[in-house]
Structure formats: C-alpha cells, structure tokens
Amino acid sequence: MRVGVLTGGGDCPGLNAVMRAVVRKGVQRYGCEFVGFRDGWHGLLEGDTVRLDIPAVRGTLPRGGTILGSSRTNPFKEADGVRRINATLAKEEVDALIAIGGEDTLGVAARLVQEHGVHCVGVPKTIDNDLSATDYTFGFDTAVGVATEAIDRLHTTAESHMRVLVVEVMGRHAGWIALHSGLAGGANCVLIPEQPFDVDEVCGWVTSRFRASYAPIVVVAEGAVPKGGGMVLKDGSQDSFGHVRLSGVGEWLAKQIESRTGKEARTTVLGHIQRGGTPSAFDRWLATRFGLHAIDAVHEQDWGTMVALRGTDIVRVPLSEATARLKTVDPALYEEAGVFFG
Known part of the structure; x- marks a missing residue:
C-alpha cells in the first residue's frame, strides 16, 4: 500500500x-x-x-x-x-x-x-x-509548559517593580492553555474565551493583590472578551477557513488596568513561542x-x-x-480556579 x-x-x-x-x-x-x-x-x-x-x-x-x-x-x-x-x-x-x-x-x-x-x-x-x-x-502539554515557565519568570520582575504583568497566551475559542498555565504558574487572575470578564472585577482583584504587597500576574487567552465587548483583532483579514487574526487583548487590558487603578501595567504576548521548539x-x-x-x-x-x-x-x-464541536472549558472547572483570583 x-x-x-x-x-x-x-x-x-x-x-x-x-x-x-x-x-x-x-x-x-x-x-x-x-x-x-x-x-x-x-x-x-x-x-x-x-x-x-x-x-x-x-x-x-x-x-x-x-x-x-x-x-x-x-x-x-x-x-x-x-x-x-x-x-x-x-x-x-x-x-x-x-x-x-x-x-x-x-x-x-x-x-x-x-x-x-x-x-x-x-x-x-x-x-x-x-x-x-x-x-x-x-502539543498542548508543551504549550502549557512554555507558558508556565514564562509566568514563573515574570513573577520576579513584577515583584521587583511592583507592577501588573498581563500575559497573553493562545486560545481562540477555548481557554485550556490559559487555565492550565495560569493555575500552574500561580497567576492571580485567569481570563478565558468561555467566560466574558468584567474589567472592574479584574481591577478589583489587582488592587486586592497590591494590598497584600504582591504584584499581580494576569493571564488572558487571546480570544477572551470583556462583557459587552468583542474580540480584539489584529486586523480585519481572514484565512481560508474564515478565522480572523487575533492579537491585542493583553495590551488593551493592561491599559484599562493602568488607567483605572493607577498601577503600572505591562504586557507580555507569548505568541508563537508556545507552539515552537522541542x-x-x-x-x-x-x-x-x-x-x-x-x-x-x-x-x-x-x-x-x-x-x-x-x-x-x-x-x-x-x-x-x-470535528462536530469544540471542547471548551467547563464553567465548573473554571469556578474551581476562582479561589486564587485576587
């Protein structure tokens, strides 16, 4: 054959x-x-x-x-x-x-x-x-490992400067990478596409973290959306399967956090690093x-x-x-992680 x-x-x-x-x-x-x-x-x-x-x-x-x-x-x-x-x-x-x-x-x-x-x-x-x-x-396990290592490294620089660090990871419609790496890396907030987020609530978690004298790490999937809003797009282009190019929710969120809390915020977009390499x-x-x-x-x-x-x-x-349907994060599973937010 x-x-x-x-x-x-x-x-x-x-x-x-x-x-x-x-x-x-x-x-x-x-x-x-x-x-x-x-x-x-x-x-x-x-x-x-x-x-x-x-x-x-x-x-x-x-x-x-x-x-x-x-x-x-x-x-x-x-x-x-x-x-x-x-x-x-x-x-x-x-x-x-x-x-x-x-x-x-x-x-x-x-x-x-x-x-x-x-x-x-x-x-x-x-x-x-x-x-x-x-x-x-x-491929998933490798991506989570790369993202977790990045979060581990970002903790030290966040604490050194007492600033918010927003880490944007891949995940168009499903937040598995964000949830797994966020929990494994000790993030203070994880935002996924399946659960629209409230910016004011995120800012509350950030402020609470600073009160405890710790610098927050926020992990956000590229497909996460604020309540009442839509996906942040790189541009209006689409591939041959109709997918738009996503990029920028991390930067958008960092600006929102900085303007609403008065705390310095920076963004790290892991991008293709998550799926490259060994x-x-x-x-x-x-x-x-x-x-x-x-x-x-x-x-x-x-x-x-x-x-x-x-x-x-x-x-x-x-x-x-x-190919009938996508596997997305169960709300109950996401709720489990909520005890670490803030």
Whole structure:
C-alpha cells in the first residue's frame, strides 16, 4: 500500500513524532511506501511531494515544527480543488491518506471521505486542546509548559517593580492553555474565551493583590472578551477557513488596568513561542502512539476515522464526530480556579 501524509494548520510540537511512528511501523510491519505532501492541502492541490521513508524521519522525534511544512489552505475554497486532489492522488498512486491537523484540516478530511470517497484517516493536532473527541491533543502539554515557565519568570520582575504583568497566551475559542498555565504558574487572575470578564472585577482583584504587597500576574487567552465587548483583532483579514487574526487583548487590558487603578501595567504576548521548539516528553509519547495507531487504521482500511486518547487508551472515532464541536472549558472547572483570583 502507498500512503500519503500531510500536516495542516498551525505547526505544533509532536508532528514529526507522529510521522516517524507512522513510517517506522508502516514500513517495518506492513510493507507500506510513503509520500509526503508539502504544506498541508496545498501540496495535494499542487502535486508538491517529498519522499517519506525511514531515513527521512530518523532523528525527528525531538524536533519541533513539521518536516513537511504546513499551511491553512482550504481546498474547498480553491478552484477545482477536489478534482486537483483526486488527480494528485491518482498520479502518485496513493491508496490512502493520513491527515494530521486540527479542526479545519480534519474537517476537510471528513468532507473528502463523506462526499468524495477519499480513503483517509485523521490524527488530532492542536495546542489549544479543543477537539472534543479526544481527551488530549499533542502539543498542548508543551504549550502549557512554555507558558508556565514564562509566568514563573515574570513573577520576579513584577515583584521587583511592583507592577501588573498581563500575559497573553493562545486560545481562540477555548481557554485550556490559559487555565492550565495560569493555575500552574500561580497567576492571580485567569481570563478565558468561555467566560466574558468584567474589567472592574479584574481591577478589583489587582488592587486586592497590591494590598497584600504582591504584584499581580494576569493571564488572558487571546480570544477572551470583556462583557459587552468583542474580540480584539489584529486586523480585519481572514484565512481560508474564515478565522480572523487575533492579537491585542493583553495590551488593551493592561491599559484599562493602568488607567483605572493607577498601577503600572505591562504586557507580555507569548505568541508563537508556545507552539515552537522541542516537544515535551508527554507530547512525544502521545504523538508516537497516535502515529502507531493511525497506520493500524490504514492497514485495516478503517476510513473516515480519527485516532483519539480516552483515558490511557488510543481509540478510533468518526472524523465527523471529531470535528462536530469544540471542547471548551467547563464553567465548573473554571469556578474551581476562582479561589486564587485576587
């Protein structure tokens, strides 16, 4: 069997570990051949391929990013996109496709399976941990670790200058990174997209913290919104999946805090640092297991499925289920953290 592999959407620690496991087991156990498509769905549209064999994936386990490259290309928004994909698959004699990505990449894969009969298996990837069909996605643990270390470091400079430090982390619709890193890093306030925040309440928490002679750390997800307001946007542009570019809620909030409390406030935007670099041990473990089970699904011709973590088991779920809804922070879970606010 000849198997195609692609990585789509934002880069993420652990992508190379998935491909390494897929190729190693596919070649050694099932006698598969592999072809990689560069830059996500763009590679399938353009027929841009790279040889993917054991030497190609050797040494990639600890490497961040993706050796295949990635993009946010949506083939359903491209002229004659499905025909071009089918033509590339036929030309490359690809029998099956493994798509590694998040909600958008796997949403395309689900449509290709359901509407056009493409033989495809999915692997979930997102640092936001917002895919509902799996307990965890690889990349999330690394992102939380990076954010937590940053918060740890910011405590000392905040206390040295007795100023407010606002830390903006990723999280468009789900606040998992903010909640986990905020709790782990001892933040005095965590703001997430699922719970619109009251600026006056945040300022009250900040003031309370100063009364105790401590400098506050506020962690805010990029998609968090004030009550009665909307997302803070970098500009009005959208990608091919209709997502606007978010940036600036941290800076906006710092100005609000400074003007309302009279306390000096600064912003740190972690941005792409959270998803770059070496994957954590947990993400290497999870990504490797996902890859091993994904090639099993291909071998068994279980098309239209995605591998997922349930407890400590790797299971298969329908791709349609995996992309049906986002996994957001439960209000009760967020309420637990509230005892540390202020």
